[in-house]
Amino acid sequence: MRKPTQIERLYLDFDGFFASVAQQVRPELRGRPVGIVPFSGGKASCVIACSKEAKALGLSNVMPVGEAMAACPELVLVPQEPHLYRRAHNALLAEIESVVPIDAIKSIDELTCKVDPDQRHYPEDLGQAIKRTIAENIGQHITCSIGFAANRQLAKIACKQDKPDGVTIWYPDDMPGPLLTVPLSDIPGVGANMAKRLVRSRIHSTQDLYETEPKQMRKIWRNVTGERLWYALHGYDIQAPESKRGMFGHGRVLPPECRSLDGARGICRVLLTKAARRLRREGFYCSGLWLWLDHGAGNWGGKRILPTVHDDQALLSEFQVLWEQASSQLPRRPTIYRIGVTLFDLSPANSRQLDFLLADDSERQRWEAINTAIDLLNYKWGKTVASVGFWPRENLENIGGKISYTRIPSAEDFW
Structure with a gap:
């Protein structure tokens, strides 16, 4: 290592x-x-x-x-x-790439770069060059904080130390001095629950964490993540393996006028259709659908196991079954605050397993051909002009285009 x-x-x-x-x-x-x-x-x-x-x-x-x-x-x-944040994100990436190659996009507002060998001796100049490029070509009111260090995890911690609009440089020869003054809560992976585990292990500060043995950190985290963090804090170039796609989904807090069963159902159908579009764009099928509702007095959730599908008709048919179950089990005239749909049990499109017992392949092929035509039509016009079933024209404000910490929406998510 x-x-x-x-x-x-x-x-x-x-x-x-x-x-x-x-x-x-x-x-x-x-x-x-x-x-x-x-x-x-x-x-x-x-x-x-x-x-x-x-x-x-x-x-x-x-x-x-x-x-x-x-x-x-x-x-x-x-x-x-x-939609504005997505456009700003893409414009900012283009400007930063003109100064330094981007290694990974971590979220809509965070990224990491590998510093070229000829730039490593002048990190302050590199940081100022990035800020100057953004100010001159995007605008002076979008600022950023930058951290430099030996590895990505240390650079992320350093980045938080002089916000807003700061540049923090941690040279390897100066470590671990600057790190030991950082609050334990600023260490990536130390949330409220993990902090309680650390206290039970008599770890009360970043220095305590730094002085812990790697196997002990693995035990506290209950997986290899803790051991990886130990090596990262000690300056090693450690990278977690790339994660694999596990599901597609959308969730939404409903506006007050849509918190009835009928209002929630319309929005939920749109969320499911948009999740299915993403599933197809990224080349997957799914074999499971999960629906959840928050109705104030509690939560309702249900799932359906499907043949290996990715077309709207198959998913909307199973959604209707789940919705009827929810309607019969929820309190009378519920107020639904949040809804969500998730497509799980994914398989790549090039390795789909047909369901021999259902003998559904010919029917699925017809619906998939219909969906392909619909997707191409919507793509041509840059908006939803065709859909399977009704498509509401109201209360669609940003629906399906939510900015999350793990996903940056594409232009198609706003159609």
Whole structure:
């Protein structure tokens, strides 16, 4: 296992990304505390992201609107615009790539780069070159924090130390000094539950964690992730194996006017159709469908095991079965707050196993041909002009185009 003696990685994190993008395109928001909310028209109950100015006043992401407004009456609430964030993300990647090759996109607002050998001796210059390129070609109101270190994990930790708009450089010769002053909660993988496990193991600080044996960390994490983290903290070039796709799905918090059974059903059908489109675009079939509902008084969930399929007709037919089950088991006139659909038990399209007992191959081929025609038609027009079954024309605000920590939507997700 190799232990670098020079800076080899940088980690970049955009500051208050959603709010910063809004400030860049809307001059009236610049310099003001901004909170991004899920819905327009005062329907939102949660601030999902804050601007740098709002964070400086004590606000944080995922904060109730009432609490945020009480703490900061001048807060400006702005509805989310995922399509705008996607476009800004792509533009920013192009500018950064003109300065340094991007190694991996970690989320909509985070990425990591390998530092070329001729740039390793001047990380400050490289960081400033990235910031200057963004300011000149995108705008001055989207800023980023950058961390440099021997490996990606250390660079990520360093990146968080001088936010917003900072550059933190951890040379291998200076380690572990800077790392030991970092709060334990800033270490990747140390969430609330893991912190409790660490306390039970008498680990109360980053220095305690650093001085723990690798096998002990493996035992605490209950898998090899803990041991990998030990080697990363000690400066080794350690990379986790690439994860494989396990499922496709969409979830959504419903706007108030859609929290009835009929309103939720319409949106859920759209979410399922969009998940099926992603399944086909990425070359997979599935053999399982899971539906879940949060109705305030509790949660309902159900699943169906399917033949190996990826067409809308097969999935929507099974969805209808699940929806009828949910309708019969939920309280009378429930208020449904959140819904979600997941397609699981995936198999690559080039290795589909036919179901001999169902003898469904000819029927599936016809529906798959219909779906191919529908997908091509929608792709030609850049919007949903054809679908299997009804397609609602209202309450589709950003549906299927949600920005998550693990996925950046494509243009097709907004059709």
